[in-house]
Amino acid sequence: MKLNVKNETSRLRAVVLGTAEGIGGVPSLSDAYDPKSAEHIKAGTYPKEDDMVREMEAVKNVLEKYDVKVYRPKVINDYNQIFTRDIGFVIDDKFVRANILPDREQEIEAISHVLEKIEKDKIIKLPEDAHVEGGDVMLYNDHIFVGTYYGEDYSSFITARTNMKAVDHLKQHFPDKVVKPFNLRKSNTEPRDNALHLDCCFQPVGKDKAILYKGGFLNEEEYEWLVDFFGKENVFEISRDEMYNMFSNVFSISEDVVISERNFTRLNTWLRENGITVEEVPYAEIAKQEGLLRCSTLPLIRD
Template sequence: MDPIHITSEIGKMKTVILKRPGKEIENFTPRMMSRLLFDETPYLPIAQKEHDTFASVLKQYGVNVLYLEKMAKEALNHGGPQVKSAFLDRMLTESNYPSGVIHDALKEYLNSMDTQTMVNKIIAGVRKNELHIVYNDLASSVSDNPYPFYMDPMPNIYFTRDMSAFIGNGVSINHMTFAARKRESLFNELILNYHPMFEGQNIPVWRNRNHTYSHIEGGDEQVLSEHVIAIGISQRTTAKAIQEMAQKLFQKSSFNKVIAIQIPHNHAMMHLDTVFTMVNYDQFTMYPGILNQNDDINIYVLTPGKDGKIEYKHRTNLKQTLKDALHLSELDIIPTGNGDPIMAEREQWNDGSNTLTIAPGTVITYDRNYVSNRLLKEHGINVITVPSSELSRGRGGPRCMSCPVVRADI
């Protein structure tokens, strides 16, 4: 099988990339939370224990679990000193040190570590009190800025879904929206280019990270079938990015339909998969709050047109749009929190719709979303729950925490 093979959201999962939470999720203060896109400060030992349980469940179901941090180390070691130097230069440039005294000091500091320690340190962040920098001018050495980091931590990186998305036999390496997360996809680019699993495989890149104005994140990208993709127009994915990726997919892949779904642009519903996921051949979870008072939502169906152009159709009925695209006579949409206005909003905040399907009709969810979980079971879904008191503080669920690389066809 190809190193990348994703033709659905529900095919039996074979290989997945995770990132175990590390020092980065406790290496910030409440004053830094807004800057780093967090609402709370997680407790690392419990977060790690919960994540280990999540990984253990995947392994019990036969999934090959790979870890982003280990793959980055392996790619750097395989690539050699020049690749490591170039990677550090790019990471430092995107940390706002393209050159100069601080750039040189940080590069020397990071280069002095073994590769795995270096990768972990970049993710955890570099504090100012970790190294003494000798400045060559007064303006640089005298600073009123009390901010404690030279390089910010990356606490969101355990949500491996967002930095890249494997689609068909290719990948989108994502230009992410907020500064707090932009550097993360440098690891994905590194792994794709230099890890032995991918190197030399001529893997199609549907969209690279080198974009300035349009952005996309993996939580908005869902492969519904071998021909159909749903992408959220959200706080973190622009319509322009969707158009650009659709153009490439239509030209170079078997995908011939992109369903762009416009969801509210806010932190509570940052990605499509926080409000809508596929759990079986004809079953989906959905947070009812994305629909208007007439149960409508803005949908744009993109298909290949003449002369390489894209044709667009505007729709408003999500259920009928999905039935038409997937050639289904019936469709079961399961509402978050059983549609109760209080429970639905509570459980959506804790990712009640962010289900990870590991085989048709078998999903992993957070245990705290007991109303949604009970309803899924009533609709015939096999629900496997994992503990979530600390992982959920990052505003992401099991789908957010996983980046599938290979799934069986359905």
């Protein structure tokens, strides 16, 4: 397999879509990786496996409608394998294995049948102390935007998933790219104030547009840098509640086609007004785990 991903919106040809099969029952509160999952565990509204499987099948159907080759992880019983974006990501023709939370290491083994198709010298494994997850890595041609957390109290946040050591290693591996870090707001207890990954508060769409949430950035000048980079007229600003509902976590099949949650009325209207076809799917149950469409997809090949 010849990998190729340079941005978030070029025509998608091959992707790994996560699976909700075998996810099992409601996890214990102590096993929650993020405050939104914890919120729903406490409230008794944590999503059911059947509902999540149905939602992911809707996405698979849309991808196949556009002739995208869809790979799925091997099912591990009583294990969450929905968010494949976390376990690795492609930059140009290289696959970067993420250093994710130790409890989730089996997830990468479940896509070994995909990794076997990739030349060994095209797979990068970062050192163990360089923490990174794919939701924090956003490609924009010659730029790599990386969500991270600069604070010395990094280790006290289970929601801090990418550190500056990973940023430094990405700079070494991709010297021709501009690697730009962003200091994200983290909270272990309030999902409305937690940018778990960069794609929870920012994502490019279309040819030159972006979805952006100001409150996700600890440093206002970094948020302003993004507004200037895309141009204010090209930015769709989302609210705190829209960030909580994962408005920025849509997924592009191409510059002209975006998969979005069917309840994102304001966003979907804006996308259509900007000439983008919106494929609406139900994904509100999966959103209860603080992840959405981008989180559950791992692109391998784009044109």
